[in-house]
Amino acid sequence: MITKYMTEIAVKFNPFSPRARSARLFLSYLPPTVRADGTAISTTLLPRTSTEPASLLVKFKDGKEMNLNCEEIGIKGLIEEVDRHSRALHKQANLNE
Template sequence: MITRFLTDVRVKFNPFSPRAKPARLFLSLIPPNARADGMKVETKMLPRTSTEPATLDVKFKDGKELKLELDKMRIPEVMEEVDRHSRILARKEELTGN
Protein backbone atom coordinates (compact mmCIF):
# COMPACT_ATOMS: atom_id res chain seq x y z
CA MET A 1 0.00 0.00 0.00
CA ILE A 2 1.32 3.45 -0.94
CA THR A 3 1.21 5.58 2.22
CA ARG A 4 3.63 8.41 1.43
CA PHE A 5 0.82 10.61 0.03
CA LEU A 6 -1.46 10.21 3.08
CA THR A 7 -1.58 13.10 5.53
CA ASP A 8 -4.52 12.22 7.76
CA VAL A 9 -6.08 8.86 8.61
CA ARG A 10 -9.15 8.53 10.83
CA VAL A 11 -10.58 5.13 11.68
CA LYS A 12 -13.66 4.45 13.77
CA PHE A 13 -14.61 0.85 14.60
CA ASN A 14 -15.84 -1.60 17.20
CA PRO A 15 -12.80 -3.84 17.83
CA PHE A 16 -15.01 -6.74 18.94
CA SER A 17 -17.09 -6.82 15.77
CA PRO A 18 -16.11 -9.29 13.03
CA ARG A 19 -17.00 -6.62 10.46
CA ALA A 20 -14.17 -4.42 11.79
CA LYS A 21 -11.47 -6.66 10.34
CA PRO A 22 -10.71 -4.31 7.38
CA ALA A 23 -10.23 -1.42 9.82
CA ARG A 24 -7.80 -3.41 11.95
CA LEU A 25 -5.89 -4.67 8.91
CA PHE A 26 -5.67 -1.17 7.40
CA LEU A 27 -4.16 0.16 10.62
CA SER A 28 -1.64 -2.68 10.62
CA LEU A 29 -0.54 -1.72 7.08
CA ILE A 30 0.47 1.79 8.11
CA PRO A 31 4.27 1.83 8.61
CA PRO A 32 5.59 2.41 12.15
CA ASN A 33 7.41 5.63 11.20
CA ALA A 34 4.33 7.20 9.56
CA ARG A 35 3.64 9.59 12.45
CA ALA A 36 7.25 10.74 12.45
CA ASP A 37 6.96 11.45 8.72
CA GLY A 38 3.99 13.76 9.33
CA MET A 39 0.94 11.51 9.00
CA LYS A 40 -1.80 12.13 11.54
CA VAL A 41 -3.39 8.83 12.62
CA GLU A 42 -6.53 8.98 14.73
CA THR A 43 -8.47 5.93 15.92
CA LYS A 44 -11.77 5.86 17.74
CA MET A 45 -12.81 2.66 19.45
CA LEU A 46 -16.54 2.17 19.73
CA PRO A 47 -18.07 0.30 22.68
CA ARG A 48 -18.77 -3.41 22.38
CA THR A 49 -22.52 -2.84 22.16
CA SER A 50 -22.26 -0.27 19.37
CA THR A 51 -24.00 -0.98 16.07
CA GLU A 52 -22.37 1.99 14.34
CA PRO A 53 -20.55 0.99 11.10
CA ALA A 54 -16.77 1.01 10.84
CA THR A 55 -15.52 3.99 8.83
CA LEU A 56 -12.23 5.15 7.34
CA ASP A 57 -11.50 8.77 6.41
CA VAL A 58 -8.28 9.38 4.50
CA LYS A 59 -6.88 12.75 3.46
CA PHE A 60 -4.21 13.00 0.77
CA LYS A 61 -1.45 15.58 0.26
CA ASP A 62 -3.39 17.25 -2.56
CA GLY A 63 -6.39 17.83 -0.26
CA LYS A 64 -8.65 15.06 -1.57
CA GLU A 65 -10.64 13.28 1.11
CA LEU A 66 -11.79 9.68 0.85
CA LYS A 67 -14.56 8.37 3.11
CA LEU A 68 -15.20 4.63 3.18
CA GLU A 69 -17.66 2.44 5.07
CA LEU A 70 -15.53 -0.51 6.03
CA ASP A 71 -18.22 -2.93 7.13
CA LYS A 72 -19.30 -3.28 3.48
CA MET A 73 -15.78 -3.77 2.10
CA ARG A 74 -12.92 -6.24 2.26
CA ILE A 75 -9.29 -5.17 2.79
CA PRO A 76 -8.24 -5.65 -0.88
CA GLU A 77 -11.03 -3.28 -1.92
CA VAL A 78 -9.97 -0.72 0.68
CA MET A 79 -6.33 -0.91 -0.42
CA GLU A 80 -7.37 -0.58 -4.07
CA GLU A 81 -9.36 2.60 -3.35
CA VAL A 82 -6.52 4.22 -1.39
CA ASP A 83 -3.83 3.13 -3.84
CA ARG A 84 -5.81 4.36 -6.85
CA HIS A 85 -5.45 8.01 -5.82
CA SER A 86 -1.92 7.47 -4.47
CA ARG A 87 -0.81 6.17 -7.89
CA ILE A 88 -2.29 9.26 -9.55
CA LEU A 89 -0.32 11.49 -7.17
CA ALA A 90 2.85 9.44 -7.76
CA ARG A 91 2.42 9.83 -11.51
CA LYS A 92 1.94 13.60 -11.17
CA GLU A 93 5.03 13.83 -8.95
CA GLU A 94 7.05 11.83 -11.44
CA LEU A 95 5.97 14.03 -14.37
CA THR A 96 6.78 17.27 -12.55
CA GLY A 97 10.17 15.92 -11.44
CA ASN A 98 9.78 16.56 -7.69
Protein backbone atom coordinates in the same frame (compact mmCIF):
# COMPACT_ATOMS: atom_id res chain seq x y z
CA MET B 1 1.01 1.04 0.07
CA ILE B 2 2.27 4.57 -0.69
CA THR B 3 1.61 6.59 2.47
CA LYS B 4 3.73 9.69 1.90
CA TYR B 5 0.84 11.49 0.16
CA MET B 6 -1.57 10.94 3.06
CA THR B 7 -2.02 13.71 5.61
CA GLU B 8 -4.59 12.17 7.92
CA ILE B 9 -6.00 8.72 8.62
CA ALA B 10 -9.01 8.35 10.92
CA VAL B 11 -10.40 4.92 11.73
CA LYS B 12 -13.54 4.27 13.77
CA PHE B 13 -14.60 0.75 14.71
CA ASN B 14 -15.98 -1.57 17.37
CA PRO B 15 -13.05 -3.83 18.31
CA PHE B 16 -15.40 -6.68 19.27
CA SER B 17 -17.31 -6.72 15.99
CA PRO B 18 -16.23 -9.27 13.36
CA ARG B 19 -17.44 -6.82 10.68
CA ALA B 20 -14.69 -4.37 11.67
CA ARG B 21 -11.95 -6.74 10.61
CA SER B 22 -10.97 -4.76 7.52
CA ALA B 23 -10.54 -1.57 9.60
CA ARG B 24 -8.23 -3.38 12.04
CA LEU B 25 -6.25 -4.95 9.22
CA PHE B 26 -5.85 -1.60 7.45
CA LEU B 27 -4.19 -0.20 10.56
CA SER B 28 -1.87 -3.19 10.71
CA TYR B 29 -0.84 -2.73 7.05
CA LEU B 30 0.42 0.82 7.69
CA PRO B 31 4.22 0.93 7.79
CA PRO B 32 5.87 2.03 11.05
CA THR B 33 7.30 5.15 9.36
CA VAL B 34 3.89 6.59 8.46
CA ARG B 35 3.88 8.99 11.44
CA ALA B 36 7.42 10.14 10.57
CA ASP B 37 6.13 11.15 7.12
CA GLY B 38 3.75 13.62 8.83
CA THR B 39 0.56 11.61 8.68
CA ALA B 40 -1.80 12.06 11.62
CA ILE B 41 -3.45 8.81 12.67
CA SER B 42 -6.49 8.79 14.92
CA THR B 43 -8.34 5.72 16.09
CA THR B 44 -11.75 5.78 17.71
CA LEU B 45 -12.87 2.64 19.47
CA LEU B 46 -16.64 2.33 19.69
CA PRO B 47 -18.36 0.62 22.64
CA ARG B 48 -19.27 -3.04 22.42
CA THR B 49 -22.99 -2.25 22.11
CA SER B 50 -22.54 0.28 19.29
CA THR B 51 -24.36 -0.31 16.03
CA GLU B 52 -22.38 2.37 14.17
CA PRO B 53 -20.54 0.91 11.16
CA ALA B 54 -16.74 0.80 10.99
CA SER B 55 -15.35 3.60 8.82
CA LEU B 56 -12.08 4.84 7.41
CA LEU B 57 -11.34 8.45 6.49
CA VAL B 58 -8.17 9.20 4.52
CA LYS B 59 -7.11 12.73 3.56
CA PHE B 60 -4.47 13.30 0.91
CA LYS B 61 -2.06 16.18 0.26
CA ASP B 62 -4.05 17.33 -2.77
CA GLY B 63 -7.17 17.84 -0.59
CA LYS B 64 -9.07 14.72 -1.60
CA GLU B 65 -10.92 12.92 1.18
CA MET B 66 -11.95 9.28 1.02
CA ASN B 67 -14.62 8.15 3.47
CA LEU B 68 -14.93 4.38 3.18
CA ASN B 69 -17.34 2.02 4.92
CA CYS B 70 -15.20 -0.83 6.24
CA GLU B 71 -18.16 -3.16 6.73
CA GLU B 72 -19.01 -3.20 3.02
CA ILE B 73 -15.49 -3.30 1.61
CA GLY B 74 -12.89 -5.96 2.40
CA ILE B 75 -9.27 -5.25 3.18
CA LYS B 76 -8.16 -5.75 -0.43
CA GLY B 77 -10.78 -3.28 -1.61
CA LEU B 78 -9.73 -0.71 0.99
CA ILE B 79 -6.07 -0.95 0.04
CA GLU B 80 -6.88 -0.80 -3.69
CA GLU B 81 -9.03 2.35 -3.27
CA VAL B 82 -6.46 4.18 -1.16
CA ASP B 83 -3.50 3.02 -3.24
CA ARG B 84 -5.17 4.01 -6.51
CA HIS B 85 -5.18 7.67 -5.54
CA SER B 86 -1.70 7.47 -3.96
CA ARG B 87 -0.27 6.05 -7.18
CA ALA B 88 -1.92 8.83 -9.20
CA LEU B 89 -0.34 11.44 -6.92
CA HIS B 90 3.01 9.66 -7.21
CA LYS B 91 2.81 9.71 -11.04
CA GLN B 92 1.89 13.38 -11.00
CA ALA B 93 4.83 14.19 -8.68
CA ASN B 94 7.22 12.27 -10.96
CA LEU B 95 5.98 14.13 -14.03
CA ASN B 96 6.43 17.50 -12.32
CA GLU B 97 10.07 16.78 -11.47
